[in-house]
Amino acid sequence: MDPSKSQLMQYVPVLMLAVVAVLFSAGTLAASSLLGKRARRSAVKDTAYECGMLPVGEGNTRLSIKFYLVAMLFILFDIEVVFLYPWAVNFKGMIREQPGLIFGSMAGFMVVLFIGYIYALKKGAFDWKQ
């Protein structure tokens, strides 16, 4: 059998590219730390950069709850996108025989999701002004 047709063999070049890409990024970092000028330290140089002011408080400050909300909504909608892909691929094949089924099922799915979207919208999850 032609190896380039086998499912698993197709991923071998991806793996090879991954190895090359990782080696490239690791190699450049290693080369620069070998070739580069030796770092000289001083107390001022070691402080966090804040435009010349001395840093106050922790580096990693607390952040707005909004960011967590966005992350949660992302997971919801991204899963929806993943569900849509197989539907999209099979759509053309099925539209002739069972148009109601293939269109209706996804339209129903989208309506449910859109209700959820409206809920999040009305709750102010996308409101960044206040």
Added chain:
Amino acid sequence: MAWFHNLSATEQFLLVSAIKIVCVFCVVMPAVAYSVLAERKISAMIQDRLGPNRVGPGGLWQPLADGVKTFLKEDFVPAHVRKAYFWLAPMVSMTPALLVLAVIPFGSNLGGEPMVIADLNVGILYTFGIVSLGVYGIVLAGYASNSKYPFLGGIRSSAQMISYEIAMGMSVIPVFLIVGDLNLSKVIEYQYQHGWLILYAPLSFVIFVIAAFAETNRLPFDLPESEQELVGGYHTEYSSMKFALFFMGEYANMIAASAMMVTLFLGGWTLPVAGLNRPAESIPMGLAQMVIFMAKVAVLMGLFIWVRWMWPRFRYDQLMDLGWRRFLPLALANILATALWLWMVA
């Protein structure tokens, strides 16, 4: 060539793949370096300056000089950072950008050998999977720096990138409704048979382009590193080659995004003239198609650069508003409209 035919089919496949990977690398790396120069030259033209013109004729060797310079710079790791992540972040931001290129068909074939590193049947899913990894580099950099500006930059960018990933993922669904396959070679096959997909799904193209700007952190959406507010954003604490890797990662990402746009919407390596609209039958034709692909990518890179120097930056609430309130419903409506249209046609 006798020794080549003596190898087993698997060995031939591996050898040819290795050659393709090396060639792609040898094209992409100079392309990254020279798009930086192009950016500097075009910005200079737009702002009525000269731009780099000292190294070589018209500044042609500037990328080389920059490369040597960044290698020789003081390799400084501040004491307050989280060391392991600080080293890991630049690598994590560079690697995914290169991995995306695996599934892009950059030509039809050369002597019967398909010009794509890995012709995966889930091409686009692979691309989105890898593109999502890009956010880790920036978040890690922000977290590892243990300093306020990078932290804010990292957090901002994570929210921005995941928001626009949804719009991007949805915007391409009409393409797959029309083509009926996730394999990028099949997408191109459809395009040389029926015409470029930008004609069938113009709204998808617009959303995809804008989302690509947000995903690559380019102006008008460069909130993660907005200089006036965050100094350098997530890479404020970085120097020497570690900084350069972030920089190269950004440009490699732009090249990958342009290549995706060309493949999905602009016909890939095809051109509807002079018999270039079908898989090549001779080696010169195959080479010509690769040149066409690269020319299309170069035009889109020009667009990325042009937009950067023409547009002001969005405010953060405007950015989120555009992603969630405009693009998400618009992309959903686009999917339904395309599905309805296909139903009518069938």
